[in-house]
Amino acid sequence: MSKDKTPRRPRAESPKGFRDYFGAEVTERKTMLDAIAEVYHLHGFDALETPAVETVEALGKFLPDVDRPNEGVFSWQEDDSGNSGDWLALRYDLTAPLARVAAQYRNDLPSPYRRYAMGPVWRNEKPGPGRFRQFYQCDADTVGASSVAADAEICAMLAGSLERVGIPRGDYVIRVNNRKVLNGVMEMAGVLDPTDPDKFHAERGIVLRAIDKLDRLGDGGVRALLGAGRKDDSGDFTKGAGLSDLQIEIVMGFMAAKRADGAATVARLRDLVGGSIVGQEGVQELETISEILDAQGYGADRIEIDPSVVRGLGYYTGPVFEAELTFEILDEKGRPRQFGSVAGGGRYDDLVKRFTGQSVPATGISIGVDRLLAALRAKGRMDTVAVGPVVITVMDRDRIAEYFAMATELRNAGIRAEVYLGNPKNFGNQLKYADRRASPIAIIMGGDEAAKGVVTVKDLILGARIAEGASLEEWKSRPAQVECARGDLVATVRAMLGA
Amino acid sequence: MSKDKTPRRPRAESPKGFRDYFGAEVTERKTMLDAIAEVYHLHGFDALETPAVETVEALGKFLPDVDRPNEGVFSWQEDDSGNSGDWLALRYDLTAPLARVAAQYRNDLPSPYRRYAMGPVWRNEKPGPGRFRQFYQCDADTVGASSVAADAEICAMLAGSLERVGIPRGDYVIRVNNRKVLNGVMEMAGVLDPTDPDKFHAERGIVLRAIDKLDRLGDGGVRALLGAGRKDDSGDFTKGAGLSDLQIEIVMGFMAAKRADGAATVARLRDLVGGSIVGQEGVQELETISEILDAQGYGADRIEIDPSVVRGLGYYTGPVFEAELTFEILDEKGRPRQFGSVAGGGRYDDLVKRFTGQSVPATGISIGVDRLLAALRAKGRMDTVAVGPVVITVMDRDRIAEYFAMATELRNAGIRAEVYLGNPKNFGNQLKYADRRASPIAIIMGGDEAAKGVVTVKDLILGARIAEGASLEEWKSRPAQVECARGDLVATVRAMLGA
Numbered sequence: 001m002s003k004d005k006t007p008r009r010p011r012a013e014s015p016k017g018f019r020d021y022f023g024a025e026v027t028e029r030k031t032m033l034d035a036i037a038e039v040y041h042l043h044g045f046d047a048l049e050t051p052a053v054e055t056v057e058a059l060g061k062f063l064p065d066v067d068r069p070n071e072g073v074f075s076w077q078e079d080d081s082g083n084s085g086d087w088l089a090l091r092y093d094l095t096a097p098l099a100r101v102a103a104q105y106r107n108d109l110p111s112p113y114r115r116y117a118m119g120p121v122w123r124n125e126k127p128g129p130g131r132f133r134q135f136y137q138c139d140a141d142t143v144g145a146s147s148v149a150a151d152a153e154i155c156a157m158l159a160g161s162l163e164r165v166g167i168p169r170g171d172y173v174i175r176v177n178n179r180k181v182l183n184g185v186m187e188m189a190g191v192l193d194p195t196d197p198d199k200f201h202a203e204r205g206i207v208l209r210a211i212d213k214l215d216r217l218g219d220g221g222v223r224a225l226l227g228a229g230r231k232d233d234s235g236d237f238t239k240g241a242g243l244s245d246l247q248i249e250i251v252m253g254f255m256a257a258k259r260a261d262g263a264a265t266v267a268r269l270r271d272l273v274g275g276s277i278v279g280q281e282g283v284q285e286l287e288t289i290s291e292i293l294d295a296q297g298y299g300a301d302r303i304e305i306d307p308s309v310v311r312g313l314g315y316y317t318g319p320v321f322e323a324e325l326t327f328e329i330l331d332e333k334g335r336p337r338q339f340g341s342v343a344g345g346g347r348y349d350d351l352v353k354r355f356t357g358q359s360v361p362a363t364g365i366s367i368g369v370d371r372l373l374a375a376l377r378a379k380g381r382m383d384t385v386a387v388g389p390v391v392i393t394v395m396d397r398d399r400i401a402e403y404f405a406m407a408t409e410l411r412n413a414g415i416r417a418e419v420y421l422g423n424p425k426n427f428g429n430q431l432k433y434a435d436r437r438a439s440p441i442a443i444i445m446g447g448d449e450a451a452k453g454v455v456t457v458k459d460l461i462l463g464a465r466i467a468e469g470a471s472l473e474e475w476k477s478r479p480a481q482v483e484c485a486r487g488d489l490v491a492t493v494r495a496m497l498g499a
Numbered sequence: 500m501s502k503d504k505t506p507r508r509p510r511a512e513s514p515k516g517f518r519d520y521f522g523a524e525v526t527e528r529k530t531m532l533d534a535i536a537e538v539y540h541l542h543g544f545d546a547l548e549t550p551a552v553e554t555v556e557a558l559g560k561f562l563p564d565v566d567r568p569n570e571g572v573f574s575w576q577e578d579d580s581g582n583s584g585d586w587l588a589l590r591y592d593l594t595a596p597l598a599r600v601a602a603q604y605r606n607d608l609p610s611p612y613r614r615y616a617m618g619p620v621w622r623n624e625k626p627g628p629g630r631f632r633q634f635y636q637c638d639a640d641t642v643g644a645s646s647v648a649a650d651a652e653i654c655a656m657l658a659g660s661l662e663r664v665g666i667p668r669g670d671y672v673i674r675v676n677n678r679k680v681l682n683g684v685m686e687m688a689g690v691l692d693p694t695d696p697d698k699f700h701a702e703r704g705i706v707l708r709a710i711d712k713l714d715r716l717g718d719g720g721v722r723a724l725l726g727a728g729r730k731d732d733s734g735d736f737t738k739g740a741g742l743s744d745l746q747i748e749i750v751m752g753f754m755a756a757k758r759a760d761g762a763a764t765v766a767r768l769r770d771l772v773g774g775s776i777v778g779q780e781g782v783q784e785l786e787t788i789s790e791i792l793d794a795q796g797y798g799a800d801r802i803e804i805d806p807s808v809v810r811g812l813g814y815y816t817g818p819v820f821e822a823e824l825t826f827e828i829l830d831e832k833g834r835p836r837q838f839g840s841v842a843g844g845g846r847y848d849d850l851v852k853r854f855t856g857q858s859v860p861a862t863g864i865s866i867g868v869d870r871l872l873a874a875l876r877a878k879g880r881m882d883t884v885a886v887g888p889v890v891i892t893v894m895d896r897d898r899i900a901e902y903f904a905m906a907t908e909l910r911n912a913g914i915r916a917e918v919y920l921g922n923p924k925n926f927g928n929q930l931k932y933a934d935r936r937a938s939p940i941a942i943i944m945g946g947d948e949a950a951k952g953v954v955t956v957k958d959l960i961l962g963a964r965i966a967e968g969a970s971l972e973e974w975k976s977r978p979a980q981v982e983c984a985r986g987d988l989v990a991t992v993r994a995m996l997g998a
Contacts, residue, residue: 010556012602012854015577015587018550020600026546042910044888044917044936047525051517051633052551052589052619053573057509074552074587076575078514088514088573090551101519103511110935112920120551134550145920149899153918156903295900296907355511389543400648401794404655408795411541418543419652421611421644436609437543 017127039161040116048115050097056087058100090122094139102143103355112144141364151319152292175306184279189250206241257307262290265305320346329378343367388437389416394424395446516626538660539615547614549596555586557599589621593638601642602854611643640863647784650818651791674805683778688749705740756806761789764804819845828877842866887936889916893923894945
């Protein structure tokens, strides 16, 4: 290697679209993942952890954004076998790896196989504000159960998970639809021919994506996309599905089919799918899901049938679900807006078949944990105040072993503690450090204290509160620092922390 | 896209060198990570999570295997900017990303900055038996503390972490050495010239790697590598450092410098480094670490000074640590062998400097969690018996809502439970499923039970125990199944689980 005497220094930057998480950002997410895992586990789901890396062929091309089926993943070719190495990629979700596992271990896994998985996924997309290329998902899926009771269970468990992490009833709704009903409507509209499923494939793709944009584009925008096409604000033109007015009416009628309760919506959908066999089957499934959930006390305030939910994903084959937070938050510009979707899923009976040729029924849900955390933070519901460690200041380098011994005593009592390890010369820096760490207490033992066999225990929270204008009573009742016998250190700190 | 009517099916395989983790494999690791995080947190360390992906330039070339400094990572080029995109790579450890973070946020982080991090790292190496290309690390580092008190703290915390996860005293030892002492010895041996540090660079690299192989190659093998070179069993020749016999004696004397206790070892090392300034500095640091640890009660049975520890990593600049498990396990061929290293670390004062030009002292430890788990399993110390869920069998599809209600009642009482969701026609399959899930209890409610308002609660653990030859007393005292009122379901299950 050539030696460059003045090499350019590397940039100290995370790659574009990736970010670091510090302290409470990490532990709050962990707490949420733990809570959801507990709910999943209680429902009989077992943990599965697949590697971050899969072969490109195993992942397939099922990325949510079907406009760009070949893009969106971080991939590279194995270089250890000339130019014929496998193409590998970072997983873009947790469902594709599950399908691979269900096929690979099909003779060893229980059937049905209920599994949960959580971890980061990666998307090679253009990063934007608040849009990252690595984010967490937290999934639960049931593989091998064709009954829609499995779908109902997933919906109920999703409701339980949301409530468990602090989204109360009324602040969320889980919307359920069925891809089969949509297919029935497509048949009625003449863009799906049951005898030739490949016909009108492109048109149906456009219809699906148009419906999925109802929230954003409104009635008029969706109608334009169903018809000739739509020009957006920037002047860009998106080609439409080319449906006739009558066809458009049928599709739009489907999206407006929601009624006051599940039974009424089901009745309306039954009319709309007319004689379509797959459509009637889909309506029947929705009715069964609705009945099972009703019997368990999940009313339309928590889980509702909503025909406008289609989910962008191409691989769903039956029921689809979406969890939305219904409260408003303020966006970057201070305008109130609905928080929107935090979880989605559905039935995908053909993913395992890709590998084995045999159809395996599967259904599941994916919770977008980072979005859910953002929602709780936006609502001020993350009230875990990060408490820093007790800081044992260093007054005298020769006493460092004694300082460490104090830290050990505190830790043995379950109290987070550390010895200041920076340059101890400037005591002010030590207190600034404690402040930056949000330390509740500082311990001081210099030569005077050591000679008397005492330590000074300084209340930093009170210090901060005094700065915020504590009352005189508070000041009197709770001295900012106390001196205690060295042997009473733990008891004194504990009492001050408890105060 | 062209449509291939009979596409080749993708292989259902994880990529070579990657594996899946199921059920208890996932939760046991999580339990261990949680326990270690608790110890780190209690010591005042804050969580940090960096992305899996870094720029290649930020990662640098510090892979442990310095024989191949350019290899070993999974990397690819960003493709969104022609051919000038950044090269990105999966992190190969958690230290390089920390150095990047310490530089990137140097104005915002407290100093010293104590952080812990845990997660997978990736190595693009040839996979082998038990050798995977994705594995977990669990690190703690202190950045910004030049005092060796920080190194001592890391060693003590490592001991605490090992004991916390179930490795008792006597079953591990943490060996401490100092790269500076080694440099002093190198000076004495004439392969390090303090006025021209670049001289003999290649020779020192060979010396370091040779010393690191003492365990594997023995005294003779290391001497050969220090001298002309060594031919291994397969006939492959490794070029040596070309040292003279006298030089070899000096280096070997260093490795054999360990004495009965820290003070004696320090005295011996002081002789060996003679007039080398850096060597004397290193000995002094070891003495201080030893004193701090002694004062805290860490004797040589837990943490010892051992000059044969050098760690393969090129970036260490001062104290280095290695935790070894001292008990024997049986290898693949049934031969007893020492389990070996499960954690390592040291001081690396120059990693942050790469980015900023300013030297930042740093020290830390990395625990190889997967190896530690393997050790506990090999010793039979993972006694967490995976208990499956209570399975509510499906006798009657029309009662599915009632079955779900029972599952909900059990879960609300904290009992893991699920409704069987496979095809319910064959009841034997349902019990086989419960068996495969390691279910403790099956619930049965068919038409007869429903008419009487009762459920049958079947003890599957007893069933298994009877198969293993339970005594008659056990059989009598604990009936294999009981019938109870529907309203007593939870109480009956709880009593049976508690039995």
